[in-house]
Amino acid sequence: MAIYVDHTGQSVDENQVPNLLNAKQVTRVARQAGQELLIVTRSDEHNRELSLFYVCQTPRNFEIQPIRFGFFQRYITNPSDIQLREQAYKDLIEQCPLEHSPRLCKLYTIRHFPNQLILSLPNGTSIAMAFEFLNRVRIPNFSRFIEMFENMNHDGIQEMLERPINIDAPMKNGDTLLMVAAGYYDATMVNALLNASANPNKKNERGKTALSYAAKCGQVASLELLLAKKADSLITDKCGRLPLHFAARNGHVECMKKLLASDHSTINQTDSFGYTPLHCAVREGRKEIVEELCATVEMRFNTPAFIKFALSAGQTGIAKLLKSYTNTDIGSDITISSLLREESSEDTLTHQIWSAIEHADELELNALLSSGNLPKSLNLGKLVDRSDGFFLLHKAAAYANAECCQRLLRYITDKNLRLPDTGFTPLHIAAIFDNQGALECLGRSIPRIVNMQCSVGATAASYAAMRGSEQGLRWLVKRGNANLLISSDTGKTPLHVAAYHGHIKCVKFILNQDVPYKTKDNQGATPIRLATENGHWEVVKYIEDFDRVPS
Structure with missing residues (x-):
């Protein structure tokens, strides 16, 4: 909902006067x-x-x-x-x-x-x-609204909605009140927000809408209300996922049925990684969803290749279920046993390795890698997760602990491996995800990657500064010999980055490493200017005071 005002202070119809102060x-x-x-x-x-x-x-x-x-x-x-x-x-x-x-x-x-x-x-x-x-025209008191959602205080919510607020204003994480209510609270809250003209098709920074949240969390009543208010079931998030993908992935059959009734064309739509809603259900082992979709989906999906997908995900039971729906025209002699013999030696094993890393399960990972079942043709360093494009060591840098990273390093020969689009090394990923254990393990085991630059010229130290990880930054400098003078393609050093984001602890640490603090980036901005432009007054004051200290 947008509110407009003219020079008399009276509200103006949005359709009559565009591009106003809204x-x-x-x-x-x-x-x-x-x-x-x-x-x-x-x-x-x-x-x-x-x-x-x-x-x-x-x-x-x-x-x-x-x-x-x-x-x-x-x-x-x-x-x-x-x-x-x-x-x-x-x-x-x-x-x-x-x-x-x-x-x-x-x-x-x-x-x-x-x-x-x-x-x-x-x-x-x-x-x-x-x-x-x-x-x-004020932003909502989000904490007060959440409190009323939790207490089911309908009168209080109605009273707050009668005030002049921007009901579609985002919270710090980018979500709106309607998204929060649709995913986690009673449908009456969703109804109140919709009646107050909350936008059902508003997207957060990840591209998700309130309908995405309702589908993801299985909120059938809220999903129905949103669809009745013209919520668009064809809106995808940044990974190309529809609300139907979320419903299928999380096993919410009734939500899936409502979404298909709204627009059946979504049943075959793929996300950015080529997954349909049926793929999502198969990968997560959602039997009831698979049964419902197989009764509806064209039989072209029920091929041996699709059954192999279930096996590679470790879902033998789902593979057998898919086989029961398979059209005999594609080869009735196909058996689950033959497919298991063909696939489990490599694909199922790699799925188990991915799972062990994502759950930081060192014991499981150790058992898988030392079992003697690794095929000689299997190059662990080149394995790619289609969901995010990460190599195995990058995945460990993001989610696993130091022990898992150390174990993988014994089996991966190319330790300088970079992600193709971003040029990130595993150390970049550890810094971005603020995974201190992985960062120390990788920096200690592969010291030559400490000062490597990604495709935009930034080092791991710059990303540690961006995350505000003073601990990570300190280790990279003190133990990893990170060079704080290396600048990115935009001319920004880690000090520029820390000042821009207002991370005072990182700024203090960097300044105490005797680095130049008046260096300009490619647009002529110094760290203090970046801090000033973004309203980080604590950083500004610290740099100003630091400047006054006699050398």
Whole structure:
């Protein structure tokens, strides 16, 4: 739901006036205390009056304070009058279409600097009037809503929904209230949100919708409500998965039936890895789902190759079930025993190895690798998981412990193996997943990969800084001899990365390694500038204080 306001403060129909200051855009201001905002007003059609304000969150609302300037400091000539240098017009104003006074309030982002905003006001609109609107349209009190969901407090939820909130605003993890309610709470909560105009087709950062969550968690009543409100069952997430994939994968038969009744064409759709809903059900051993789909799906799926897929996933019972549905025209002499003899020696074994790594089961992995059953043709280093594209050692770096990694290293000869698209080494993955045990094991066992750069030029130290892992960063530097001066293709060092993300512990550690802290990236940004642009004031203060310490 978007809310629009004109210069009188009255709401305006979204269909009549596009590209206005809407609730989603206002939320971008409201979500951050410390958001910088340039106010542009006009005395007439040809003259601009510029004012600079700092958006400050108080316990009751959002206020403007002309006292702190951060990123805009470079453009100020007279702080007391907040006058801007001529360069500001070229750098900021010309990037926004502000030649004429708008009829309604408009909010613009600055190119390359999304945390700095420009608010353009119509003639006769006061700044106070604009901020009155900012305070009227607020993001929901998420923790309060969740508490009411858990307590089934229908009256309390209804009261909160009557307030002027952006009901589709995302939480920190990107989910909306409707997604949370659809997946984990009673359908009456979903109904209340839908009646308050929550968008059933809103996607989170992973591409999932409320319908995805309802299907994944088996919430049949919520799924029905969403479909009745025109929730789109054809929306896929970033891995190409439909809500039907989630229902099949997790064994929710009734949800699957409702989704197929809504749109039967989804039954054969594949995700980004080539898996249909039936593949998902087979891989997870969902017998009831397989039976339902086999009674519906075209018989072209019930081939020996598909039965082999079940066997390679270790699902012998499902393979037998599939065989019972097999069309005799494709070869009635095919038996499960013959397929097992053909496949289990390699495919089933590799599935068990993947499973042991994903569950960090060192004992199981050791038993599989030392059993003497590994075929000579099986190259463990080249095995690829189609679900995420990881090689075996990369998978261990993400999910397994140091012991599993150490065990694998005895059997994998190419220890410099990189992922084809990203150029990530296993050490990059360990840093990205903040897997300290794997990071130390890999860094100690394969020291030459410590300073290897991925396809964008970043090292494992940069990703440890991105994750805010001071422990990982410390080990890479102190024990792995990581070079903190190596920059990525954008010119960013680990210090730039830590400052950009506001990880104060990492910033403190890096600065104490006697590295240059005024180095500029390819866009001329220093670490302190990146911290300033993103409102990380603790980092800014620490670097400023560090700069004052005599060398």
